[in-house]
Amino acid sequence: MxxxxxxxxxxxxxxxxxxxxxxxxxxxxxxxxIVGASVVCVLGLAAVIGVIAANAGKDDDESAGPVVAPSGAQGKDSLAIPVGKESAKSTLTIWEDFRCPACKAFELAYRDTIHELTRKGQLRTEYRLATIIDGNMGGSGSAKAANAAACAQDAGKFPAYHDVLYDNQPPEPDDAFADTGRLIELAGKVDGLDTPAFQECVKNGTHDSWVEKSNKAFTTGDFSGTPTVLLDGRNIYQDRSMTPAKLKQLVQDANK
Missing domain, CATH: 1.20.5 (Single alpha-helices involved in coiled-coils or other helix-helix interfaces)
Structure with missing residues (x-):
């Protein structure tokens, strides 16, 4: 050669x-x-129409019974589940749906960083729950999982149960979370959560109307889909340069 x-x-x-x-x-x-339209759980026009039709002629607060907010919920209409110290200088607002694959992708990529910053008192996280996959795909798993998460908040176990739900999220077309027995079974993975009070809350849908009200706040808000992630009001999920390391730096800079 x-x-x-x-x-x-x-x-x-x-x-x-x-x-x-x-x-x-x-x-x-x-x-x-973890960004892009291909993975975002989009709030489609059909879902919006479905929500409007389903609620036509109903009283907003009584369509699924009295609105019972979970313990410690804050913000307008008590729709935010707070995690972290009120003194934190940065606030991360996360709109999520427990059936949403993009929400799981976000959680797996960012939650260790979020938990670290929260533990250090540098970040306060407000979780807000939506149920758009129920409308898009059919079923009730998003709503029932959201109610169960609210029940976990009553027990002071929301962060751990929230993570368990995402770790065990079924495929998007599979409405497995509609089974309250499955939601209670998963509570067994969180120390001290699987109690008679929690089981009753899940089975009775104690927070169903609160979940419905939370989802309505999402569908009538200026949001394109889940997850919607706002750092001090700025939509960071749409920032293609955002990474967990960059989020950490932004929060640490705010706390200097």
């Missing part, structure tokens, strides 16, 4: 190696960002 041919093959191998490294970097970036 001539020296020219050997040089050509070596150059081709080097180009291939460079392209492979670039592809690895792109893949890593995609995993870190």
């Amino acid at each position: 001539s020296e020219k041919n050997r040089e050509g093959k070596r150059t081709a191998r080097e180009r291939l190696a460079v392209e492979r490294e670039k592809q690895k970097a792109r893949d890593k970036r995609r995993r870190a960002l």
Whole structure:
């Protein structure tokens, strides 16, 4: 083989190696960002119409019984479940649906950072629950899981149960969370949560009307889908440059 041919093959191998490294970097970036319309649980027009039709002629606060907010809920109409110290200088607002795959992707990518910042008193997180997958895919798993999470908040176990629900999220078309028995079974993964009081709350749908009201606040808000993640009012989920490391830096800078 001539020296020219050997040089050509070596150059081709080097180009291939460079392209492979670039592809690895792109893949890593995609995993870190967890951003894009292809993974966002979009609030479709049909879902909005369905919500309006379902609630036509009903009193907002009584369509599913009296509105019972979970213990410690705050904000307008007590729709936010707070985690962290009120003295934290940054507030992260997260609109989520427990059946939403994009919400799970966000949680798996960011929650360790969020938990760390919350433990340090640097970040206060407000969780707000939506049920758009029930409207888009059919079923009631989003609503029942949200009620169960509110029941966990009553027991002071919301953060842990919230994470368990995402760790055990069924495929989007599978309405497994509609089974209250499954929701109670998952409570067994959280120390001290699976109590008669929690079971009764889940089975009776104690917070169903609160969940309905929370979802209405989402559907009538200026949101395109779940998750919607706001850091001090800024939508960071739509920021393609956002990563867990950048979120951490922004919060730490605010706390200096």
